[in-house]
Amino acid sequence: MSETQETVDKKTTVKQYIESRAQEILDNKAKAMAKDIVVDHKSKSVTTEERQLASDFYQALSTKNMRAIEEVNERVEKQWHGKVQEIGTIGTGTAGGVLVPTTVADSIIEQLIYISPMRQIAQVIDNMPAQLQLPNESNLVTAYWVAEATGITPSAEVFAPNILTPYKLAGLDTFTSELLQDAATNPSIQRFVENRFAVALALAENAAFVSGTGSGQPWGFRSSQVTPASVAQSGAGLAYTDVTALMFKLATAYRAQGVFLTSSAGLQALVNVRDTQGRPIWIDSFSGLAQGTTGNGLAAGNQAGTVLGRPLYVIDEIPSNLGSGSNHTELWYIDPSRYVIGDRQGLTVDYGTQGTDFAADQISLRVVKRVAGMPIDSNAFAKLTGVISS
Numbered sequence: 281m282s283e284t285q286e287t288v289d290k291k292t293t294v295k296q297y298i299e300s301r302a303q304e305i306l307d308n309k310a311k312a313m314a315k316d317i318v319v320d321h322k323s324k325s326v327t328t329e330e331r332q333l334a335s336d337f338y339q340a341l342s343t344k345n346m347r348a349i350e351e352v353n354e355r356v357e358k359q360w361h362g363k364v365q366e367i368g369t370i371g372t373g374t375a376g377g378v379l380v381p382t383t384v385a386d387s388i389i390e391q392l393i394y395i396s397p398m399r400q401i402a403q404v405i406d407n408m409p410a411q412l413q414l415p416n417e418s419n420l421v422t423a424y425w426v427a428e429a430t431g432i433t434p435s436a437e438v439f440a441p442n443i444l445t446p447y448k449l450a451g452l453d454t455f456t457s458e459l460l461q462d463a464a465t466n467p468s469i470q471r472f473v474e475n476r477f478a479v480a481l482a483l484a485e486n487a488a489f490v491s492g493t494g495s496g497q498p499w500g501f502r503s504s505q506v507t508p509a510s511v512a513q514s515g516a517g518l519a520y521t522d523v524t525a526l527m528f529k530l531a532t533a534y535r536a537q538g539v540f541l542t543s544s545a546g547l548q549a550l551v552n553v554r555d556t557q558g559r560p561i562w563i564d565s566f567s568g569l570a571q572g573t574t575g576n577g578l579a580a581g582n583q584a585g586t587v588l589g590r591p592l593y594v595i596d597e598i599p600s601n602l603g604s605g606s607n608h609t610e611l612w613y614i615d616p617s618r619y620v621i622g623d624r625q626g627l628t629v630d631y632g633t634q635g636t637d638f639a640a641d642q643i644s645l646r647v648v649k650r651v652a653g654m655p656i657d658s659n660a661f662a663k664l665t666g667v668i669s670s
Contacts, residue, residue, distance in 0.1 A: 330383045333359060335464045337381050338473075341631055341643065342460035356381050380627040380647070384474060388627060388647070391478035397593040398489040399482075401539055401616035402653075405444075408622035414442040414656050446624035446650040447497050451480040454644045477647045489621070489653045490597040498653025501612070501619055501661055502598070505654060508612075508661035518549040518611075518667055520561060523588065526613050529662035534615040540592040541612040545600035545669035550587060550611070561588050603666060611664040618660035622652035 333355055340348040356379040380388075393399045405412065453476055463469040485498075492500040499505040509529035513522050530538055542550070550562045565585045585592050590613075600609040630646040655661060 326383055330359070330381070331467075334381050334383050334467075334470060337384065338460050338470060339464035341629070341645065342457050342464065344631065344643070353379055380629055384470070385627045387471065387474045388478045388481070391475060392482045392485070395479060395482035396486045396489075397541070397595050398486055398619070398653075399621065401591075401593060402489070402619040402621045403617045405620060405622045408444065408446065408624050408652065410446070410624070412444040412622060412652070414444055414620065414654070442654065442656050444620060444622050444652045444654050446622055446652040448648060448650055449481060449484055450646050450648045451477045451484075452644060452646045453477065453480070454642050457641050457643055460643060473645075477645075481647065481649065485651060485653075486595065487597045489619070490595060492653065494654075498621075498651065499655060500653070501614065501655045502610075503655075506661050507658045508663050510663050510665060513664060513666040513668070516668070518553055520553055520555050522664055522667075523550075523553065523561060523611070526611060526662055526664040527588065527590075530613060530615065531659065534618070534660045535613075537615045537617060538590055538613050539616055540587050540590060541595050541598065541614060542592065542667070543596050543598040543600045543609045544594055545609045546598070546611050546667050547592070547594050548669040549609075549667055550592070562586070562592070600669070603668075607668055608665070609667045609669065611667050613662045613664075615657075615660035618657040619655045620653070624650040624652065 333352070336348070336352050337356070340352045359382050360379065453473075455473065459469065460473075463473055488497040488500060490500045491502045492498045493503060494505060501508075511522070511525050511529060513519075514525075515522075527535060527538065547562070551560070553561050555561055563586045598610055598612070600607075602608040602610070628648045630648060631643055
């Protein structure tokens, strides 16, 4: 059945909003890197109405007034619909928890992206359905030379093996009633609360995106969902030829979009590697060598550090205690577009008491989100094993 023009227009509007927010967040991150400070959170204009709703949200939580909470939740639902979130994908208070205002959700998501290397580079799908079937890795789109008046051979479609499924991720923290009351009138305290949840969620997400088992959590790129090309370090120390051998484990189509991933221990090893001309293959993003320099000496474009011209991201969820001596780590080279993250529903907050909360006049808050993750093409992943940092 063909879609109505109204449905097409709605999807286009949703897509435009998502793309604009994603670009805005990445722009903020670039500004922050240039200033060597945290993300410039003031760059997104917030209306008086949005600011008041965030204030009322924290006030309602601090008082535990059910009528106020229900009233805030109704306003938040309208706000999300006004931000072109599709009905049925944002969750409701009665379905579990109080919906988070878009300004608070944006704050947490912005920090998630800033903290999480995988969210910075992976392909992220917003407003994903309960399950999303993705094409099989062996099911590549094929192109043909076609003569006039001759039919085009369709590409085969095999979906079943890659089913992107979201899982619940929750962060639990306890605050005094006074702190939440202060948050209602102080945006800086709001940021403090939101940052605590963002850090916890980002660390949990990133651990799953790296090594998740697919059971109750996303699949990681180090999991059995991927069969990467593999090469071992050839000598006692990491060498230039090891790194080039890793890069060329990927076919040209993937290699051209590749990025390096490693632990801090892996980066330590890379810093000491030189090419055949004695030049370091690792270029720090702030050295001004990789992309030219700005007036203050910082690297133009504020890119990640590079190895052989390709970005490198440090992900400490990659183990550094591997091997018989427990001192080995891994260096990965991947096409990040072949790792897919899916976000399902808006953020919700559950509140309550536990342990001594009642006696201490504290409130426990649980931020809940649903997220999926899966590598979808083993051909896009290669790893170098046996990397020793010292």
